Amino acid sequence: MASLFGHGLVAYTVSKVVDSKSNKLLLFLAIGSAILPDIDVLAFKFGIPYSHPLGHRGFTHSILFAVLWSVLLAFVFGKSRKLIFTIVLFIATLSHGLLDAMTSGGKGVGFFIPVDNARFFFPFRPIKVSPIGVKEFFSEWGINVILSELKYIGIPCLVVLCVLFISKKMMKQQWKNHV
Known part of the structure; x- marks a missing residue:
């Protein structure tokens, strides 16, 4: 898996790009949603094997989970902005599995669980897999x-955020010049 930091940074970036109002609640939910899929590491504590649909990188890393989770949170917290909440939270949640599929370790990501239990990696896997556990991480x-x-x-996130910042600044300046 990528680390919590990497997942959180992608969610922060997605939130800033999609949500022009920069809603703090949505930002918080996006970061939490991008990290949440790794709750499945608890499966090891219950004797659920990695390859099981509920094992690590299983259902909580799937497209279906991202859809269900984002719709649930958008319904509960989205108020009049349900579509924006759904889009941001879906991308943030799904980004977890996408990043994990680009890591150098593990047994792949179950994108299509529960329809298909197959695990996948992308051909481009440059991200070093993060150790499971805090102690191993500080090594x-x-x-x-x-x-x-x-x-x-x-x-890449920094580049996207800089381009967003510059484009917003330029648009603001153009608006001032036309008014």
Whole structure:
């Protein structure tokens, strides 16, 4: 898996790009939703194997889970902005599995569970897989994960956020010039 930091950064970026109002609740829900799929690591504690549909990178990493979760949260918290909430939360939740499918380890991601239990990786897998557990994260392995995430997640997100910031500033300036 990518680390919580990488998942959170993608959700932050998605929220800023899609939600022009920069709703703080939506931002918080997006970051939480991008991290949530790893709740399935608890399956190991209950003896559920990795390859089981409820195992790690299983149902909570699926497209169906992202749809159900985003619609539920949009219904509960979206008020008059349900569509924006659904879009942001769907992309944020799904981004978790997409990032995990680009990591160097694990047994793949169950994008189509419960319809198909097959696990998938993308051909391009540059992100170092994050260790499971806090203790292992604060090691040389964890440092390598952070460095790969900076390169393959952090820099692209920063570029997107900079382009967004500059384009908003330019649009504001153009608006002032026309008024």
